[in-house]
Amino acid sequence: MKEQVFIFEEQESRRSSLELLYHVSRELAKAIDLRTVLQRVLQLSLESVDANSGSVIVLDDKGNPLDSAIFHSGQMYHHTTRQLRGTLERGLAGWVARNRRFALIQDTSKDPRWARRPDDAPDRTGAKSAVSAPLLARERLVGVITLVHPTPGSFTREHGTLVQAIADIAGIAVMNARLYAESKRQAEVMTALAESAVSITASLGTEDTLNSILDQVHEALHVEAVSLALIVPEDNQLEIMAARGPASEQVIGIRLDMGQGVAGWVAQEGKATIVSNARENEHFEPDVDRKTGFETRSIACAPIRAQGKVIGVLEAFNPIEGAFSADALLVLTGIGSLTGSVILHAQLFESLQAAHQSFQDLFEDSIDPIFITDWEGKIVEVNRQAVQASGTPKERLQNLNIRDLHQVAEEDTGKHLTRVSLDQTLSYESELSTNSEVNMPVQVNVRQIVLDEIEYLQWIMRDITERKRLDTLRDDLISMIYHDLRSPLANVIYSMDVLQSMLPDDDPTYKSLIDVAVRSTERIQRLTSSLLDLKKLEAGQPIINRTETNLREVFNYAVDAIYPIAESKQQSIRTELPEGTPNVFMDSDMIRRVIINIMENAVKYTPMDGSIVLGAKQIPNGVQIWVQDNGPGIPAEKAEKVFDKFARLHSGGKGLGLGLAFCRLAVEGHGGNIWVESDVGQGSMFTFTLPIMQPEVSLA
Numbered sequence: 246m247k248e249q250v251f252i253f254e255e256q257e258s259r260r261s262s263l264e265l266l267y268h269v270s271r272e273l274a275k276a277i278d279l280r281t282v283l284q285r286v287l288q289l290s291l292e293s294v295d296a297n298s299g300s301v302i303v304l305d306d307k308g309n310p311l312d313s314a315i316f317h318s319g320q321m322y323h324h325t326t327r328q329l330r331g332t333l334e335r336g337l338a339g340w341v342a343r344n345r346r347f348a349l350i351q352d353t354s355k356d357p358r359w360a361r362r363p364d365d366a367p368d369r370t371g372a373k374s375a376v377s378a379p380l381l382a383r384e385r386l387v388g389v390i391t392l393v394h395p396t397p398g399s400f401t402r403e404h405g406t407l408v409q410a411i412a413d414i415a416g417i418a419v420m421n422a423r424l425y426a427e428s429k430r431q432a433e434v435m436t437a438l439a440e441s442a443v444s445i446t447a448s449l450g451t452e453d454t455l456n457s458i459l460d461q462v463h464e465a466l467h468v469e470a471v472s473l474a475l476i477v478p479e480d481n482q483l484e485i486m487a488a489r490g491p492a493s494e495q496v497i498g499i500r501l502d503m504g505q506g507v508a509g510w511v512a513q514e515g516k517a518t519i520v521s522n523a524r525e526n527e528h529f530e531p532d533v534d535r536k537t538g539f540e541t542r543s544i545a546c547a548p549i550r551a552q553g554k555v556i557g558v559l560e561a562f563n564p565i566e567g568a569f570s571a572d573a574l575l576v577l578t579g580i581g582s583l584t585g586s587v588i589l590h591a592q593l594f595e596s597l598q599a600a601h602q603s604f605q606d607l608f609e610d611s612i613d614p615i616f617i618t619d620w621e622g623k624i625v626e627v628n629r630q631a632v633q634a635s636g637t638p639k640e641r642l643q644n645l646n647i648r649d650l651h652q653v654a655e656e657d658t659g660k661h662l663t664r665v666s667l668d669q670t671l672s673y674e675s676e677l678s679t680n681s682e683v684n685m686p687v688q689v690n691v692r693q694i695v696l697d698e699i700e701y702l703q704w705i706m707r708d709i710t711e712r713k714r715l716d717t718l719r720d721d722l723i724s725m726i727y728h729d730l731r732s733p734l735a736n737v738i739y740s741m742d743v744l745q746s747m748l749p750d751d752d753p754t755y756k757s758l759i760d761v762a763v764r765s766t767e768r769i770q771r772l773t774s775s776l777l778d779l780k781k782l783e784a785g786q787p788i789i790n791r792t793e794t795n796l797r798e799v800f801n802y803a804v805d806a807i808y809p810i811a812e813s814k815q816q817s818i819r820t821e822l823p824e825g826t827p828n829v830f831m832d833s834d835m836i837r838r839v840i841i842n843i844m845e846n847a848v849k850y851t852p853m854d855g856s857i858v859l860g861a862k863q864i865p866n867g868v869q870i871w872v873q874d875n876g877p878g879i880p881a882e883k884a885e886k887v888f889d890k891f892a893r894l895h896s897g898g899k900g901l902g903l904g905l906a907f908c909r910l911a912v913e914g915h916g917g918n919i920w921v922e923s924d925v926g927q928g929s930m931f932t933f934t935l936p937i938m939q940p941e942v943s944l945a
Contacts (some may be wrong), residue, residue, distance in 0.1 A: 283314035336360035378412035382420035455487035475557035492537035506530030517547035636680030782910035821860035847874040
């Protein structure tokens with residue numbers, strides 16, 4: 246009979262245990278939030294063995310504590326990972342976790358696995374009994390459950406078996422809840438990063454961008470303060486550019502050396518970090534707190550990268566609730582990664598805006614009329630001076646073509662403006678049509694420009710009315726000089742010839758004076774002849790007085806004319822004319838004057854004791870003639886303009902600036918070319934070519 250009662254009681258106990266485990270399974274299946282699961286596991290376990298306190302500790306894959314539920318004195322608590330670490334290192338739960346084995350302690354005062362606390366003293370709660378089991382899911386340790394009874398010996402082997410069974414069921418529930426929590430945290434991180442990306446990239450200006458970044462960090466991490474610092478490359482320092490929170494205005498502008506403070510260390514090493522206790526960290530810089538009155542307790546700091554380089558750092562200070570989690574560093578690092586390129590784009594945008602504004606200011610404030618056109622010549626923009634000079638409203642100008650306002654020099658620009666480019670400005674003279682009776686003479690400078698990635702043409706029209714007036718006055722003066730000199734000069738030359746025939750030949754004084762007078766009149770005669778030829782050549786008249794001329798005769802005449810001036814400066818003149826140099830069909834008087842003009846300049850600018858070389862050589866289809874000196878040389882920017890009318894070789898020089906202009910027209914009138922090669926301080930070489938024109942041979 247007793248045996249039957251025992252069997253019945255055993256069956257009832259098993260049935261009760263199975264019902265309990267079924268109930269536990271159903272309750273745990275309803276919960277998915279990790280803390281809810283922990284509380285239910287603990288409450289059901291306490292009820293099943295009649296314990297009065299206990300704990301469930303959740304572990305990550307490395308065995309570190311993630312979360313917990315602790316029941317004591319009728320209250321449910323949740324400890325931080327820092328508080329749980331000591332329990333795992335020294336207590337019963339730690340032993341179970343390390344060994345993955347069930348443990349039953351009948352008397353906690355006699356078992357070294359129990360970490361004794363002041364509450365375990367005999368005059369307080371005293372000895373207890375405890376049972377602890379690992380929470381396993383697919384052979385992975387996910388936690389430890391520990392239950393405590395205030396009386397030693399209260400737990401039996403059956404209690405231990407029941408707790409282990411509950412632990413096996415709870416392991417899967419805790420694993421699922423942990424995975425759900427991790428997924429939820431990752432979703433929150435991704436949401437925060439996505440929202441940050443949308444918000445940050447919506448800003449264009451640097452200041453707006455920095456403020457948007459800080460707003461996102463502040464909202465995502467729930468901290469007291471945030472700051473953003475950028476590296477100043479030229480000083481190798483970090484400068485705080487923006488901040489949020491207490492004392493934010495005071496920290497803006499503060500600079501730190503690279504490696505100084507947590508921010509300086511992160512910028513130097515390029516590594517994100519969390520500092521849980523700022524005062525104990527070796528990199529913490531307390532001076533900023535002293536200056537601002539802000540108390541820094543904990544810091545999360547991440548580098549800002551752009552194009553593979555660290556350009557600054559993001560810092561978050563003092564979480565409002567608890568401590569920084571690993572997710573906080575992930576969010577901060579993610580925002581930092583987004584921030585770098587956005588900051589560079591914002592800075593580029595501001596630079597572009599500044600460049601546009603600068604261009605607009607220069608465009609509007611220019612003293613010259615400026616027209617912007619497309620490649621068809623349609624006007625798309627004009628400045629104030631263009632409106633004023635043309636006398637046409639802006640709205641009407643933008644309906645015109647640039648050809649409506651002036652004659653385009655297509656020989657320079659190409660028929661369809663094809664010769665205009667970015668790297669070259671084309672210049673020519675024309676007249677700008679105006680609403681007045683007189684058009685404005687202008688020098689047109691046209692070049693290609695790029696605005697907002699679109700190619701346009703820029704036409705700058707400089708008013709040259711005054712220059713044209715001065716050119717006219719000079720031309721009139723030259724004509725007057727020529728016509729007024731011709732008759733008196735002819736009388737002087739005739740008188741000198743008569744006087745020379747009347748004077749005795751044996752008086753050197755008289756002869757010297759006569760020679761000086763003759764050379765001077767010859768020079769004046771050459772000048773007047775050059776003035777006349779200049780007018781003819783500019784008018785396009787051909788050179789008709791050409792004869793076959795021996796160059797040696799021309800060279801001798803030129804040297805004889807220049808020698809007295811060179812001798813007075815103790816300069817030497819040498820000629821280089823190879824035998825067999827062919828004769829040239831030319832206006833010998835005109836070419837003599839070309840050579841003399843060039844040699845006069847050489848003598849004028851060559852120092853005392855200098856040397857001058859006049860040479861020639863045969864080239865295909867012509868001869869090449871040069872005059873070389875060892876004078877001061879000509880700067881490159883002036884070398885291209887020395888043959889222009891009224892140009893002078895050196896500032897302060899005397900003369901009208903017509904000599905080399907005549908030389909160019911005379912040489913080109915013969916079908917040749919003229920140029921100068923010069924290095925400053927090394928002298929100059931003026932060179933020109935003349936074609937050899939073969940005489941026509943009669944076949945009759």
